Structure formats: C-alpha cells, structure tokens
Amino acid sequence: MKAALKLFRVSLPASWLAPRTALPVAVLIILGLVPIYTAVTGDAFMLTLFGRIVILSIAALSLNLIMGYGGMASFGHAAYLGIGGYAVGILWKEGIASGFVQWPVAIAVSALFALAVGALSLRTRGVYFIMITLAFAQMVYYVAQGLDRYGGDDGLTIGSRSRFAGIVDIGNATQLYYFCFALLLASLFLISRLVNSRFGLVIQGTRSNERRMRAIGFSTFRYKLVCFVIAGALCGLSGALLANHTNFISPSMMFWTRSGDLMVMVILGGLGTLFGPVLGAVTYLLLEEALSRVTEYPGLFLGPTLLLVAIFLHGGIQSLFGAPRRD
Amino acid sequence: MLYFIEQCLNGVQLGMLLFLLAAGLTLIFGIMDLVNLAHGSLYMLGAYFAATFAAATDSFVLGALLALAATAVCGMVLEVIAIRPLYRRSHLDHVLGTFGLLLFFNELVRLIWGPAGMTLSLPSAMLSAVQIIPGVYYPLYRLVIILVALAVAALLYLLVMRTRLGMLIRAGASNREMVGALGVNIKLLYTLVFGLGATLAGFAGLMQAPILTVQIGMGENILILAFVVIIIGGIGSIRGAFVAAIVVGLIDTLGRAFLPDVLRSMLSTNAALTLAPAISSMSIYMLMAAVLVFRPEGLFPAASR
Numbered sequence: 001m002k003a004a005l006k007l008f009r010v011s012l013p014a015s016w017l018a019p020r021t022a023l024p025v026a027v028l029i030i031l032g033l034v035p036i037y038t039a040v041t042g043d044a045f046m047l048t049l050f051g052r053i054v055i056l057s058i059a060a061l062s063l064n065l066i067m068g069y070g071g072m073a074s075f076g077h078a079a080y081l082g083i084g085g086y087a088v089g090i091l092w093k094e095g096i097a098s099g100f101v102q103w104p105v106a107i108a109v110s111a112l113f114a115l116a117v118g119a120l121s122l123r124t125r126g127v128y129f130i131m132i133t134l135a136f137a138q139m140v141y142y143v144a145q146g147l148d149r150y151g152g153d154d155g156l157t158i159g160s161r162s163r164f165a166g167i168v169d170i171g172n173a174t175q176l177y178y179f180c181f182a183l184l185l186a187s188l189f190l191i192s193r194l195v196n197s198r199f200g201l202v203i204q205g206t207r208s209n210e211r212r213m214r215a216i217g218f219s220t221f222r223y224k225l226v227c228f229v230i231a232g233a234l235c236g237l238s239g240a241l242l243a244n245h246t247n248f249i250s251p252s253m254m255f256w257t258r259s260g261d262l263m264v265m266v267i268l269g270g271l272g273t274l275f276g277p278v279l280g281a282v283t284y285l286l287l288e289e290a291l292s293r294v295t296e297y298p299g300l301f302l303g304p305t306l307l308l309v310a311i312f313l314h315g316g317i318q319s320l321f322g323a324p325r326r327d
Numbered sequence: 328m329l330y331f332i333e334q335c336l337n338g339v340q341l342g343m344l345l346f347l348l349a350a351g352l353t354l355i356f357g358i359m360d361l362v363n364l365a366h367g368s369l370y371m372l373g374a375y376f377a378a379t380f381a382a383a384t385d386s387f388v389l390g391a392l393l394a395l396a397a398t399a400v401c402g403m404v405l406e407v408i409a410i411r412p413l414y415r416r417s418h419l420d421h422v423l424g425t426f427g428l429l430l431f432f433n434e435l436v437r438l439i440w441g442p443a444g445m446t447l448s449l450p451s452a453m454l455s456a457v458q459i460i461p462g463v464y465y466p467l468y469r470l471v472i473i474l475v476a477l478a479v480a481a482l483l484y485l486l487v488m489r490t491r492l493g494m495l496i497r498a499g500a501s502n503r504e505m506v507g508a509l510g511v512n513i514k515l516l517y518t519l520v521f522g523l524g525a526t527l528a529g530f531a532g533l534m535q536a537p538i539l540t541v542q543i544g545m546g547e548n549i550l551i552l553a554f555v556v557i558i559i560g561g562i563g564s565i566r567g568a569f570v571a572a573i574v575v576g577l578i579d580t581l582g583r584a585f586l587p588d589v590l591r592s593m594l595s596t597n598a599a600l601t602l603a604p605a606i607s608s609m610s611i612y613m614l615m616a617a618v619l620v621f622r623p624e625g626l627f628p629a630a631s632r
Contacts, residue, residue: 073419120616124623127362127418131558132619135612138551142612146605256551260364260426267423299434306427310420311412 019321024275027282031181035174047173048245053285054180055241058187060265060277062234067263068272069195070227071207072122075130076137077262080110080232082144082254084239089156089249093149099162099170103240110236111229113140118228122221137259144251155250162244170244180241184278187234192274194230203227268309270318279317329463334584335577336459340469342576343476347531348549349556349568350483351524357563358500358520361410362418364425366528366553367546368432369405373398373529374536374545375436378445387450394533395526402525406518414517433543444542447533472534479530480569487565496520500563552579555615561625571626575611582607 031054038047059081066072087106096102121132150156161170170176194200206213206220213220243249252258261284269280287305291298313319352366376397381390405428413424449468456464487493498506499516507513532546539545556575560567586607590599618626 067419073422075422120620124619127356127562128558128619128623130362130418130422131554132616134551135555135615135619139609139612142605142608145608146601148601257426257429257547260422263419264423264426267419271419297434297438299430300438303427303429303431303434306430307409307424310416310424310427 020318023321024278027275027278028185031184031282035177039174044173047177049285049289051173051177051180051245052242053282054177054184055238055245056262056265056285057278057281058180058184058241059235059238060262060269060281061184061187061191062231062238063262064266064269064271064273064277065191065194065234066228066231067266068270068276069200069207070203070224072224072228073130073263074133074228074231075256075259075263076117076133076135077231077235078254078256078258079137079140080114080235081239081242081258081262082140082249082251083110083113084236084241085243085249085253086144086147086150086239087236088162088240088243089158090150092158092160092162093156097160097163099164102162103237106240107233107236110239111233114229114232115225117232118225122224122228134256134259137254138256141251141254141256144254151250153251155248155252158243158247158249161247162240176244180245183237183241188274188278190234195274199223199226264306268306268316270316273316273318276316276318283317330584332460332463333465334580336465336469336473337584338577338580339573340473340576341580342573343473343480344531344535345549345552345556345576346480346569346572347476347527347534348553349560349572350480350565351527352553353557353560353563353565353568354496354520355524356557358496359410359414359517361414362421362425363410363524364422364550365405365428365432366524367550368429369398369402369525369528369546370532370549371432371436371541371543371546372401373532374447374541375440375445376529377533377536378447378541379440381447387447387453390447391533395529398529398532399522399526402529403518403522405525406521410521411514411517429547436543442543444540446540447536449537453537468537475534479527483527483565492519552611555611557625559615559618559625561628564625564627567625567627575614578610578614579607582610 031050034050035047038044059077062080063074063077066074084106087109088102091097091102091105117133117136121129121136124132144150145153161176164170168175168179170179195204202213202218202220202223206218206224210220239253242253265280265284266277267280268284269278270276288298288302291301295301309316348366348370351369352363355361355363355366373394376394377390379390380393380397381387384390384393409424409428413421416424453468453471455467457467457470459465459470485493487496495506495511495516499511499513499520503513506516531549552575556571557568559575560569560571583604587599587603590603590606593599594602
C-alpha cells in the first residue's frame with residue numbers, strides 16, 4: 001500500500017519552494033483573489049486599490065525592461081501612461097468608444113513617441129539620459145495642459161469605458177480587474193521571454209559593456225531603440241488601462257513626480273529582476289495606503305523609508321529573497 | 328518696445344533666481360556626483376523660514392538673514408544624516424533616496440506650517456517702482472533681486488576661483504581620493520559645499536517668496552527648471568549655469584509674453600491662445616533636448632571632466 005502511494009507522491013523541484021519563487025507566486029495568487037475578497041466582504045475599495053496596483057505594476061515592468069535590463073534610466077516614463085490615457089480619453093470624446101480602436105491607438109502612439117524620444121536621447125548616457133527623457137515627458141505634460149478641448153489643466157472625465165463587444169465587459173469592475181490581471185500575467189510572460197532571448201541577452205550585454213558589444217559586431221543603438229519602443233508601447237497600454245480604471249485623465253498623471261513614483265517602484269522592488277517591479281508597486285502603493293490610514297502625514301514615514309532602502313537595501317526587496325543582484 | 332524691455336528684465340530676474348538654485352545644484356552634482364531631487368525642498372524651506380521669521384521679527388531683512396542661517400543649518404544637518412551615506416551609491420539610488428526626502432519635506436512643512444500657503448510681504452520701501460529709462464517704470468524689488476543675485480554670483484566666482492576653499496572644492500571635483508590623500512578633510516568639505524548649495528537654494532526661495540505665494544510643492548516645478556539649466560550649462564560649471572540660467576529665464580518669459588501675439592498673426596485667435604502657453608512652456612525643454620543632441624556635455628563642460 002505504502003509503495004503504491006509513493007507512485008503518486010508529487011515531487012516539486014526544490015527551487016519551486018525557494019523564497020524567490022514562492023514569493024512571486026504568493027503575491028500573484030493574492031492579487032488573483034482580491035475580487036473574491038470584495039465579493040465576500042463587499043469592500044469595493046480594495047478592488048479599486050488593487051486594480052491600480054496591478055495597472056501600475058505593468059507600467060513598472062515596462063520601465064524595468066529598459067532601466068533594469070537595458071541600463072537606460074528613463075525619468076519620463078509617466079509620459080507613456082499619459083499618452084495611453086489621453087488616447088483613450090480623446091477618442092472617447094470624439095465618439096469612438098470601441099476598445100478595438102482605442103487601445104491599438106494608445107499603444108501605437110506611445111510606441112511612436114518612444115521611437116522619437118529614444119532616437120534622440122539614446123545618444124546620451126548617464127545623468128544626461130535621465131534628464132533628456134525627463135525633458136520630453138515635461139513637453140508632453142505641457143501639451144496636455146494646453147488641450148483645452150480635452151479639459152486642459154483640469155483633466156477630462158471619461159463617460160464610458162472602452163467597449164469590447166462580445167469579449168469582455170470592462171464596465172464591470174470585476175471583469176476589468178481580471179482583464180488587467182491577465183494583462184499583467186501576459187506582460188510578465190512577455191518580459192521573461194524577451195530578456196532570455198538573444199535580443200534580451202544583447203540588451204543586457206550592452207548594459208554591462210556597450211563598447212565590447214559594439215566591438216563584437218552588434219549595432220547596440222538599434223537594439224536599445226527597439227527595447228525602448230517596446231517599453232513605451234507596454235506602458236502606453238498600462239496608461240489605457242489606467243484611464244479606464246479611473247475614468248479620468250489629466251496632465252498630472254504625467255507630472256515628473258509620477259515618473260519618480262514609477263522609478264521608485266522599480267528600484268524598491270529590485271532593479272533588473274523579473275518580478276521586482278511588481279513587488280515594488282505592491283509594496284509602495286500598499287505602504288502609501290496603509291500609512292495614510294494610520295497617520296495624517298504618510299510622507300513623513302514613507303520618505304525616510306525610501307531613503308533607508310536607497311542606503312541599505314542593495315538591490316531592493318527582491319534581494320531579500322535571494323535573487324541575484326544586478327547593478 | 329518699452330514692454331519688451333520690461334519683459335526682458337523679468338526674464339533676467341527669473342534667470343537670476345534660477346541661477347541661485349542651479350549654482351548650488353551644479354556644485355553638488357559636479358563635486359559630489361549626487362543627483363539631488365531634494366534641492367527644491369531647501370528652496371521651499373528658505374521661503375517658509377523667511378515668512379515665519381519676518382512675521383516674528385517684523386523685519387524683512389532680519390527675517391531673511393535668519394532664514395538663510397536656518398536653511399544653511401538644515402542643509403548641513405541633512406547632509407550629515409541623510410546624504411552622506413548616499414555618495415557611494417548609484418545615481419538611481421540617489422533618485423530613490425532624495426525623492427524620499429522630497430516627500431518627507433513636503434509632509435514636514437504641512438505638519439509644521441499647515442496646508443495653506445503663506446505670504447511674505449515686502450517692506451513698504453520696496454513696493455515702489457523706479458524709472459529705469461524715461462517712460463519705463465520697473466518694480467524696485469525685482470531690480471533688487473537682479474542686483475543682489477549678481478552680487479552673489481560675483482561672490483561665488485571669487486569664492487570658487489580665488490580662495491583656498493574654492494581651490495579645494497575644484498580639486499575635490501577633479502579627484503576626490505587624491506584630495507583626501509593629501510590630508511584634506513573631504514567629508515567636512517562636502518558638508519560645507521552642501522550647506523553652501525542649501526543656502527543658495529534657500530536664498531532663491533526667500534527672494535521669490537514675496538512675488539509668488541509660499542506653498543507646499545513650490546520647489547518641484549522650479550527644481551526641474553534648475554536641472555534644465557545645469558544640463559544646458561554643463562554639469563559642474565558655474566559659468567555655464569549663469570549663462571544658461573539667463574537664457575532659460577529669457578526664453579521662458581519672452582515666450583509667455585510674446586508668443587500669443589506672434590502666433591495670432593499666423594493662426595486663428597483661438598488656436599493661438601491654446602497653443603501659445605504649451606509651446607512657451609515646452610520651449611526650454613526643446614532647447615535642452617537640442618543642446619543634448621548636439622553638445623551632449625552641455626554648452627560649457629566643466630574643465631575637469
């Protein structure tokens with residue numbers, strides 16, 4: 001009998017139980033269960049909060065692709081959030097509510113913008129790159145402020161969410177959440193495939209030593225540019241989700257401190273690790289929320305926490321769980 | 328024409344404030360290699376201190392002097408406690424850490440002074456306007472800002488280029504290990520430089536305070552302008568910061584003043600009124616992008632790099 005049972009014993013690879021695998025799995029399971037929690041307790045706020053976390057996780061993942069794996073520290077990533085959001089908002093205002101139009105436009109415009117920004121800024125490096133990406137984001141911010149027809153500085157309330165006739169009804173909060181969650185999983189899959197492909201290895205090699213990569217014959221500029229465009233497109237998608245989630249767009253979603261938030265999430269979670277950005281987004285946004293419930297001045301504690309992480313935690317939260325550190 | 332002169336002076340005045348902010352930023356950036364997003368917070372603190380002390384002492388000048396001292400102390404304490412451990416970390420960790428400081432200071436100010444802004448009123452002697460050329464009157468206070476900032480720029484030049492301390496500062500920018508090996512207390516030097524930068528930022532804040540309101544987050548917009556200035560001027564170059572600050576101040580002010588009319592002559596009134604603010608706000612970023620594309624090290628790269 002014992003021998004027969006042995007035949008059915010499930011043996012998992014030891015690495016599955018290691019903290020660095022178990023933690024992401026646990027976090028994803030929790031994220032997946034949030035709508036059920038809301039259905040049971042009726043606490044709709046949780047669903048809204050976690051919906052935001054899931055969406056910004058996608059944005060953080062896209063930033064990590066260029067900043068963590070590619071060594072391109074963009075300080076203007078919130079611009080793509082805004083462009084994606086404004087694509088949805090502007091098309092809605094002009095009477096096109098179909099998601100099949102809105103979302104491809106959001107992604108395409110973000111990708112085009114990333115192409116232009118990347119083509120100009122990838123000539124510079126280091127701090128200069130940080131600043132030139134910031135400059136482009138500020139330009140978009142001021143353009144959005146000037147769009148009087150779409151609310152100007154006050155922003156625009158979007159009357160209805162994108163319509164995906166026959167596939168999914170994201171007007172329903174739970175369906176929207178699972179839609180975003182599915183896109184988060186897809187983004188994780190995409191990025192894990194991408195960074196382990198030949199393309200991803202060239203990108204990572206370029207981060208370590210660009211001169212050497214050029215010497216062995218890679219046109220590193222083109223690889224970096226393609227990577228930059230992919231990240232921009234993914235973040236544009238996240239912006240389209242965000243506009244649908246909040247039903248609102250405004251220039252403030254592109255202000256430079258929003259780009260700072262995204263950078264903080266990525267560095268906090270673990271630069272250049274697959275799951276770090278999601279951990280960072282979850283931690284940062286939950287910490288913010290929790291602190292604002294217990295104190296009137298959350299920044300008083302959040303700020304020093306970030307400083308301590310910058311000083312002491314080499315490689316972010318992910319490094320606490322044994323992930324290899326990447327600089 | 329007279330309007331043009333007035334607007335040019337406004338541009339120079341904005342440029343002078345930007346210079347005060349950017350000079351500290353470029354020193355800290357060039358010498359300690361630190362990206363300091365909290366620099367705008369010191370600007371804000373300077374303004375809040377000045378408003379508080381001026382109200383308490385009933386004297387603008389006394390309040391301003393006390394505020395300068397307080398900002399300098401804040402800056403040096405901040406350096407010793409929070410900034411010093413960051414030097415050895417990467418630029419991205421600087422962004423994370425000083426972004427945290429920015430959140431902290433915004434909240435601290437809200438805790439101490441409350442969410443409503445403050446005003447700093449000028450002594451009545453400053454409220455008059457002077458006739459600079461026949462027919463053109465200009466607010467005295469703005470002229471004072473320009474002159475005082477010019478004096479500070481001259482002092483800063485003397486300090487950095489003509490004193491022993493300045494020599495050490497420049498040497499520290501070129502090779503910090505070597506300066507340390509020669510027996511200079513590099514830690515103390517860094518604290519002093521950071522304190523100097525903080526004082527300049529606080530000075531910019533308190534000078535600007537009577538023109539704009541003193542409010543939370545007032546440093547965030549202007550910090551980015553100061554970054555633009557030091558990138559255009561070349562990181563670590565005070566001379567570059569001076570030239571770039573005036574250029575940026577002029578472009579920003581003149582753009583706002585004249586672009587609507589220029590555009591109106593080409594487009595419909597409505598389109599012009601919509602486009603002009605956006606384009607004038609964007610113009611300095613376009614300038615910076617152009618400078619970076621054609622001269623990636625800035626207009627006046629510091630000689631040491």
